[in-house]
Amino acid sequence: MNVVDTSGWLEYFEGGQNAKKFSAPIKEVKELVVPTICIYEISKIILRESDENHLLQALAAIQKGQVVALTPSISTAAAKVSLKYKLPMTDSIIYTTAKQFDATVWTQDIDFKSLPNVNYIPKIGC
Secondary structure, rough: OOEOOOOHHHHHHHHHOHHHHHHHHHHOOOHEEEEHHHHHHHHHHHHHOOOOHHHHOOOHOOOOOEEEEHHHHHHHHHHHHHHHHHHHHHHHHHHHHHHHHOOEEEEHHHHHHHOOOOOEOOOOOO
């Protein structure tokens, strides 16, 4: 199972230099888990930088995976993960959701870099 965090989705949608590295887990929709917090972040960024049409296209791709809502149990576990690894709220929710599904997190976010079961891909050009 795979979880692509917001940075990976945006890199893929923008056709960035690391887009191909994220295309494999994104295209394996049967193995793709999508935390709802990623949908929020992606929606906010696309609406800020583009338009609703681009958002609808992105949402169509994102929702091919198994969308997982933020539940009380994930919230509580994420709080513990946040304290343990000193992660921001969103990152701890994404990471905890991945752990619930024994999934690998695919990301360009340096906050995840040293965590277990993370495929960290350094952002090129920053």
